[in-house]
Amino acid sequence: MGASARQGGAILWFTGLSGSGKSTLAAAVGARLTPAVPVEILDGDEIRKQLSADLGYTKEARDTNIRRIGFVARLLARHGVFVIAAAISPYAATRHEVRLLARDEGIPFLEVFLSARLETLVQRDTKGLYKRALAGELLHFTGVSDPYEAPTHPDGIILTDDESVEVSTQKALALLAQYGLVKIPVGDAL
Amino acid sequence: MGASARQGGAILWFTGLSGSGKSTLAAAVGARLTPAVPVEILDGDEIRKQLSADLGYTKEARDTNIRRIGFVARLLARHGVFVIAAAISPYAATRHEVRLLARDEGIPFLEVFLSARLETLVQRDTKGLYKRALAGELLHFTGVSDPYEAPTHPDGIILTDDESVEVSTQKALALLAQYGLVKIPVGDAL
Numbered sequence: 001m002g003a004s005a006r007q008g009g010a011i012l013w014f015t016g017l018s019g020s021g022k023s024t025l026a027a028a029v030g031a032r033l034t035p036a037v038p039v040e041i042l043d044g045d046e047i048r049k050q051l052s053a054d055l056g057y058t059k060e061a062r063d064t065n066i067r068r069i070g071f072v073a074r075l076l077a078r079h080g081v082f083v084i085a086a087a088i089s090p091y092a093a094t095r096h097e098v099r100l101l102a103r104d105e106g107i108p109f110l111e112v113f114l115s116a117r118l119e120t121l122v123q124r125d126t127k128g129l130y131k132r133a134l135a136g137e138l139l140h141f142t143g144v145s146d147p148y149e150a151p152t153h154p155d156g157i158i159l160t161d162d163e164s165v166e167v168s169t170q171k172a173l174a175l176l177a178q179y180g181l182v183k184i185p186v187g188d189a190l
Numbered sequence: 191m192g193a194s195a196r197q198g199g200a201i202l203w204f205t206g207l208s209g210s211g212k213s214t215l216a217a218a219v220g221a222r223l224t225p226a227v228p229v230e231i232l233d234g235d236e237i238r239k240q241l242s243a244d245l246g247y248t249k250e251a252r253d254t255n256i257r258r259i260g261f262v263a264r265l266l267a268r269h270g271v272f273v274i275a276a277a278i279s280p281y282a283a284t285r286h287e288v289r290l291l292a293r294d295e296g297i298p299f300l301e302v303f304l305s306a307r308l309e310t311l312v313q314r315d316t317k318g319l320y321k322r323a324l325a326g327e328l329l330h331f332t333g334v335s336d337p338y339e340a341p342t343h344p345d346g347i348i349l350t351d352d353e354s355v356e357v358s359t360q361k362a363l364a365l366l367a368q369y370g371l372v373k374i375p376v377g378d379a380l
Contacts, residue, residue, distance in 0.1 A: 038269050050261045051241050054254070064244070071240045072262055079228050079271045 009038075009077030010181050011102050012172075015089045015151060016114035017143040018129070019121035021160040021168065022086035025114065028169040029176075030084055037082045037182060042069050044087030057140040059147075063094045070098035077107045082181075090142050092149040108181055112156040112172065118143075120161045155179065199228075199267030200371050201292050202362075205279045205341060206304035207333040208319070209311035211350040211358065212276035215304065218359040219366075220274055227272045227372060232259050234277030247330040249337075253284045260288035267297045272371075280332050282339040298371055302346040302362065308333075310351045345369065
């Protein structure tokens with residue numbers, strides 16, 4: 001699997017519910033791109049810990065966290081880093097705002113929606129958070145007791161229910177190639 | 191003025207009171223290093239706006255903001271960016287913590303103290319904040335009504351009172367050369 005660096009950076013933004021595969025796919029795609037491409041993964045939970053530990057889970061707080069991830073992503077992309085953001089990012093308008101700010105700087109931005117059926121999400125959820133949320137025990141759990149505005153026209157959609165991480169990774173890489181963000185050898189893409 | 195990039199990034203951390211010349215010197219040093227070295231300036235006020243707008247000016251809030259600047263600085267330095275932080279960063283222990291986290295990742299970190307006499311700071315302060323603070327009208331104004339713990343053993347000290355920005359810049363560049371962070375042609379350094 002080869003990948004060659006482009007001069008400027010870019011932002012690949014994975015949005016989707018908890019359990020949809022954002023962190024897993026970010027790690028897998030990142031591993032394919034390095035070391036040819038400098039990659040940094042901005043994981044929603046990790047960034048919240050580092051930059052937004054004081055924030056809660058209201059709409060305003062979630063939006064602030066997403067804006068902060070966007071700010072850091074742009075800083076890195078400006079220096080040629082390929083940034084993969086893996087954050088629920090539930091609000092469409094906020095994702096759009098982050099995209100526009102990137103575009104304003106000439107930074108390519110791909111919004112990719114990771115989707116999975118609720119039963120899949122519940123199955124993957126080893127902490128039982130979905131079950132508790134579905135039972136009404138958790139407030140502000142995105143997709144159950146808090147809104148998730150699925151993208152209406154994302155740059156890509158990957159349905160992660162029934163396919164392996166490897167297949168999803170190939171699809172993500174094919175998407176990057178399609179948008180001219182990385183070059184991958186013919187035959188490796190699906 | 192030449193400067194050649196090193197493989198890894200580094201963090202040059204300017205600490206000092208408001209008006210000591212942090213932002214000015216960061217811009218001047220940054221301008222000298224680019225384009226040979228990829229530079230990003232993390233200005234305390236700007237980062238506060240982007241990442242810590244919800245924070246106030248208690249010790250805890252100030253420390254949190256400094257830790258966030260440190261986190262972003264490391265992210266960038268990890269990708270070969272030469273980061274110049276220009277933030278009051280009043281607490282010694284927090285600056286030390288940020289330094290250790292950088293060192294843990296093998297990122298060179300220089301703490302440089304920018305110092306100026308109070309009368310100089312007052313003169314430079316076009317907004318009259320020092321006067322108001324000295325008159326007891328401003329709470330939590332660092333150096334007057336809020337603590338500033340000057341570094342006891344910084345990697346460098348630049349007294350900005352009576353010298354031009356150009357001279358301070360030369361001193362900062364000489365310091366970087368001394369620590370092996372950039373190469374500058376002999377004769378350009380003081």
